[in-house]
Amino acid sequence: MSDIIFIEGDISATDLDALHRLLTDPLLQTATWEVPTGPGVEVTFLPGVTDTAAGSVVHGAGQLGIIVTGAATGRRVEFGPDVDPSLAETIVRRVVANPVIERWAIGTVDPVLHPDSSRTGKAEIVPLQGRTLDELVAIGVERKLALDPEELLAVQAHFAAAGREPTDVELETLAQTWSEHCAHKTFRAHITTDDGVERSSLIGMLRACTEAIAAPFVRSAFVGNAGIVGFRDDADGRAITLALKAETHNHPSAVEPFGGANTGVGGVIRDVLGIAHRPIAVTDILCFGPPDTPLADVPDGALHPLRIREGVIDGVADYGNKIGLPTVAGAILYDPAYTTNPLVFAGCVGEANGWEQHAGPFPGDRVVVLGGRTGRDGIRGATFSSLTMDATTGEVAGASVQIGDPVVEKLLIDVLVGAEHLFTAITDCGAGGLSSAVGEMAEGVGADVELDRVPLKYAGLEPWEIWLSEAQERMVIAVAPERLAELSARCAAHGVELADLGHFTGDGRLIVRSGGEPVLELDTSFLHDGRPQRRMTAVMPQPRRGEAAATGRTVADPAAALLALLSHRNIASKASTIHRYDHEILGATLIRPLVGRERDAPADGVVLAAPGDAEGIAIGIGVNPWYGLHDPEAMAHAAVDEAMRNVVAVGADPDRVALLDNFSWGDPRRPTTLGELVAAVDGCVAAALAYRAPFVSGKDSLNNEYTGADGQRHAVPPTLVITAVGHVPDADRCVRPVLTSPGNLLVLLGQTAPEFAGSHLDMVLGAPDEPGVVPAPDPGAPERYRRLHRAILEGLVRACHDVSEGGLAVALAELCIAGRLGAEITELPHPDLATALFSESVGRLVVEVTPGDLGRFRDVMHDDVHVLGTVQAAPWLLVTGMMPVEVPDLVAAFQGEQTESAS
Amino acid sequence: MSRVPAIVVAGPGTNRDRDLALALTMAGADPVIVLARDLVARPEMLHDARLVAIAGGFSYGDALGAGNMLALDLRVGLGDALEEFVATGRPLIGICNGFQVLTRTHLLPGALGHNDHGRFDCRWVTLEPQPSVCVWTRGIDDPIDCPIAHGEGRYVHPDPAGLAASGQVVLRYAGANPNGSVDAIAGVCNPAGNVLGLMPHPENHVLARQHPNAGLDTELDPERHLGLRIFRNGVAAAAEM
Structure with missing residues (x-):
């Protein structure tokens, strides 16, 4: 090559x-x-x-x-x-x-050095009047508008009232702005459940929950590009705020894994930049089909999971590494249902001192676009991601795929951070391109822009292509005319291109011109509020719950089951992936994704504290789609609990944690799929209220579907990713899941019950016909985490690890691997061995304390402790009722995944 | 002692400039981050600087070879000014992408190819200081712990033994060779010893708490293995000039 x-x-x-x-x-x-x-x-x-x-x-x-x-x-x-x-x-x-x-x-290929540059420069008129609904739907399909029939009728009626026909620019703009991707129609829909209950919208439920918690640290929630929280002030008394955002980039990653994941990271970084915060860290959660899927099982038109995995991981690494941000918290999940519909969740955290929401744009401000040039890339991305995928998706996607250039985005960060006084409003150019960015900024104000002023990569773009292109690394800002010269000079110094497209008007109308002639004239009120609210019906799931429904498990050889769990690809080491991400840059990463003496054991959460800062932040992730197959509401509660536990375990204050939600779901027009979504939102709200941890931002990606072996379309498993970001009051007292000293005691916090539905034990041993129940919410958990935090601040906790996938046995094994020490467990937390070792009951943590500190620890924890046994110098995991396992064997099993992907 | 004026050179895509500036500040220098285009426009800035550092990252996105385009900018734009700076004996350091730039400008011998395993790799490594003529590691006997984060860090040289004989091999990787560098070479200097290039990032180990084993090895003296010591040496050498 x-x-x-x-x-x-x-x-x-x-x-x-x-x-x-x-x-x-x-x-x-x-x-x-x-x-x-x-x-x-x-x-x-x-x-x-x-x-x-x-x-x-x-x-x-x-x-x-x-x-x-x-x-x-x-x-x-x-x-x-x-x-x-x-x-x-x-x-x-x-x-x-x-x-x-x-x-x-x-042989040889001839490159296209100069793409076709012919263009009309004019908009095309699309006649809608007098068309039947069927004809409108046909136009929608032909143009891939992804609009509902009611929406097409609303567009037709709007232009009938205006006495004219729409242009292609107008129609495409409405389709982008009203897309599921941009408008979140399902989360804003009016939903009736099958028991006849009228629900408030899903987004309304999450907002109301955050308002009810009324956490003093929330500065902005569910507004603009990212949520804003402030945990502390700087030395000058200005609030240090954090911008939090997590995004999905599923469909682009399915057809072009590298570019899709690459621009997913780029996009979420721009979200943070688009709310005037300096990005400081990136997160990624990835869901793939099994890498050993036979090629024959991969449908035509889809890429093999191995290729998707390689491309996605390369894409995430390339963007984060090049832009110079540590890629820290993350997870990789495998399930056959993700084979043709992989999921890519990318998050970003930003920081600012003395942030204030920009109050503009004001009439007279200039509409300025900064950064990369506009080309034919990524056109119709928002509507593309709102369609379900099929065998031809790769072909029709064509121009939906973007290729990122992290160096250009790095320059954008350099220009914009510290220049907040030069603009009155800012947003990123993401899905829908300029149509969405300028359209959103102009809401209520109005704008008049000229497309001929947009810098192009090459000639030949028609007006609608310029207006809709999702070319990457662009930001739109509103600039008072007298500030333009200073901004231009700053851009020139950094080598960033700037273009002045027009001005904000004040009359509430959006006018877009090509060669001076209007190609779009819309009231921004119609653009943003003219969409009829979706009315949807949900069939609610009927999960098995309660002690009567619980079933236990029989495990003939617990040691063999433990080794099988450790080498299961969801649990096994992700080191080969983690090492491809730079997690050291900026020097703030104190607890890394890999911990322990050999730096090869999994962390719970990560901790970041800039050099010189006494305080820091912890980032934790909660996700478990397999619970969702049985009980989406309990799954959501468990995901919030796991994210909370991950940050508390490393030293975050449970009373200062903010949450992000990301839902990747199937087609919500299927009432059962919608019912699962409603149930999951119910679980999120209940958990957030229980932990007093508010959601500040979220994102839903719906229409994630695949065709099963039965030839039928199926939704991906209900995949809810919860990201928790918590305040670490003392960065020198953060705690790692690493055994430290032989002779210390191992203590379990929390209650253990037979809760096996969706468990990883069932994945390795096979699920019984009566799977029982998924882990139920633990009402004692919030207070437990507050007490644990107090114990950590008192210096009583030598090591701490959450109990999650694979249960207590896996948690103990991971602690041993991290410390390269043994453990002797004599007091199991449940009389049934399988339940004690492998149940995934939530709310639990294993803690290492010195014998001398046990009394004080008991006091702080109000006796909610169960002493399991002791840390041992001899490298054996000894558990009553289980064959002894040598720590090197635990290590070998845990590293199985690594060998596989390195081959 | 007055603080040593220093320049941290950054190009489009350089991203460890602030980390490097912090390390130099902690070591007693007064660094300013200067974009290569500004340095080319005002090369006299080199006259006032007592120490120059070229930071890591992905200048020009590593297109056409890591460091190549930034090296070209400096070579064409500065002409002999950088060589003249080096000839005065003042210390110059290039880290990661900066090391790649220094080999491309031929201020340092050898070249840096793709890692032998073909992937970007970020992990902590231990560096063994070698007997060398380098001012940056003078008097450092303890191993230095710090991370690597690169895809093109495999050091290539036709005569590594000759290089070692002339005291130009400054640092070697202890334990596993992370990228296939010849003779596990992690850093080299020019014959005079004032120009150091290395792939690992000592600027990311300037505080004991940054070490991954912080809190585990309580008996360990955390100061002994800091990457900061390299910058203290460089700043001390600059102060003597």
């Missing part, structure tokens, strides 16, 4: 030599300008896909005084003489290239 660089220009032989020296290092590479004649396959980008390396070729040549008029890059793959050309082509198509962004040719 070789890299190819295509250049165009009047270039002399001397210049070619100079470029040769620039592009290659003789100690590392060989290179030639000769066009190869041997057999091979060459791959290059499709026209319109961002080729950042080509830009560097032009820049580098320019530095050497060589004029290059066009450049492109590609790859050449050569096979041995025994490989048949058609087989070579198949290998390139299935393994090397991605037809969504690349094209290839046997």
Whole structure:
């Protein structure tokens, strides 16, 4: 495999030599300008896909005084003489290239250095009047508008009243703004449940819950790009605020894993930047199909899970590493249901001192776009992600895929952080592109913008393409005219492009022009409020609950079950992935995703505290879709509990924790799927109230579906990711899940009951016909966590680990692995061995305390403690009723996953 | 003692400039972060600086070879000014991407290729200081613990034994070689010893609490293995000039 660089220009032989020296290092590479004649396959980008390396070729040549008029890059793959050309082509198509962004040719490929630049520059009129509903629906399908029939009728009626037909720009803008992705129609819908109860909207429930908690640290919740909390003040008495946001980027990652995940990270970082906070950390939670899925089981048009996993992880790593943010908390989950519909959750935390919500835009302010240029990339992304996927998704997605350029976004951060006084409003250009960003900012104010002023990557874009493009790394800001010169100078100093598109008007109308002629004229009130509220019906799940429904398990060989659990890919080490992320940059990471003497054991939460800061933050994740298959409400409660426990376990104050919700669900128009969503929101609200931990931001990604072996469409398992961000009052007292000293006591906090439905024990041993119940909420947990926090602050806790997937046995094993020490457990917390070792009852933690501190610890915990046994120097995990297991065997089982992915 | 004026050079995509500036500040310098384009516009800034540091990151997104484009900017834009700075004996350090820039500008020998396992890798490593002519590690005998975070850190040199013989091999990885570097070389210097390039990030171990084993090895003297010691040496050398 070789890299190819295509250049165009009047270039002399001397210049070619100079470029040769620039592009290659003789100690590392060989290179030639000769066009190869041997057999091979060459791959290059499709026209319109961002080729950042080509830009560097032009820049580098320019530095050497060589004029290059066009450049492109590609790859050449050569096979041995025994490989048949058609087989070579198949290998390139299935393994090397991605037809969504690349094209290839046997022999040599001709790059498109100058894409077609012809354009009309005009909007097309789309006649709607007099059309029947069926005809409107047909127009919607043809244009991939993803609008409901009622919405199409509302659009038709609006233009009938206006006495004219819409332009394509108007229709596409309405489709983007009203998409599930942008408008969250389901979360704002009017829902009736099958028992006849009229519900308030889901978003309304979450908002009301946050208002009821009335936490003093919440500065802004469910408004704008991210939630804002303030846990402390700086030395000058200004509030230090945190911006919290987590996003999904599922559909783009399914068709182009690298680009989809890459721009998912880029997008959520821009969300934080779009609320004037400096990004400080990135999180990622990934759900894939099993990597050993037989190729025959992967439907046509879908990528194999291994390829999706490699691409997604590379994409997350590439963006975070290059932009210079630590990628810290995360999780990787595997289930066959994620095979064709992988899930990618990306989060970002930002920080600001003395933040105030920008009050603009004001009439007269300029509409300014900053950052990357606009191309044909990512068009219709918002509506694409609001459609369910099928075999042709990869083909129709085409232009929905974006390729990120983290260096450009890094420059945007450099320009915007510290320049908050230069603008009156800011938002990021995400789904829907300028149509969404300018459209949202103009709400109630109005704006008049000229598309000819938008800097383009190449000519030839029609007005609707410029207006809707989701080209990455762009921000829109409102700038008072007298501030524009200072902002321009700042942008020039950092090498960031700025364009002044027009102004905010004050009349509440959005006018978009091409060549001076209006191509869109809409009242922003219709754009944002003209959508009829969705009315939906939910069939609520009927979960098994209570002691009577609980079932136990029989485990013949607990030691073998423990080893099987440790090597289960959901539990096993994720080290091979974690090491691909830079978690050290900024020097603030105190508890890392990997902990322990050999730095190979899993952390609960991570802790960040900037050098010099006595206080810090903890980030924890809670997710368990398998509970959701049995009881979505209990699942949501368990996810909140796990996220809370993860941050409390490392030293966060449970009374200063904020939560984020991310729902990835199936098609909510299926009443049972919607019922599961309603139940999960009920669980979120109940848990948040119980823990007094408010939700401050959330995001839903619906329509995540796959076709099962039965040929039917199925929703992905109800996947709710809860991110908890808590205040760590003393960064020098944070606690790790690592055994420290032989002779210390191991203590279990919390209650254990036979709760096995959706458990990992069932995944390794097979679930019985009567799966029983999922872990029920523990009403004692909130107070327990407050007491534990007090014990941590008193220095009584030497190590602490939450009990989650795989139960107590796995938690103990992970503590032993981390400390490379043994443990002897003589007092089990339940008379039934399987329940004691493998039940996943929530609200539990294992704590290491010194014998001398036990009395004080008991006092602080109000005797809610169960002494399990002791830490041992001998490297054995000894549990009454279980065959002894040597710690090196625990390590080997836990690292199974790593060996697999490294192969 | 007055603080040593220092420049931290950053290009588009450099991202450990603030970490490096903090380390230099803690070591007693007064660093300013300067964009390469501004340094090229005002090369006289080099006259006032007593110490220069080229920070890590992904300048130009690592397009066309890590550090290559930033090296080109400095080579074309500064001409001989950087060589003249080095010739005065004042200390210069390049970390990670900065090391890649220094090999591309030929201020340091060798080259840095893709890690032998083909992946970006972030983990803590232990560095063994070697007997060398380098001012940055003078008097440091204890191993230095700090993270690596790179995809192109495999050090390549046609004559590593000769390099060691001339006292230019400054640091080697202890234990497992994380990237396939020849003879486990993690850092090298120029023949005069005032220019150091290394792939690992000592600037991310300037506080004891940053160490992953903080709180575990209570008997360990946390100060002994700090990466900060390298910067203290560099600043001390600059102060002597």
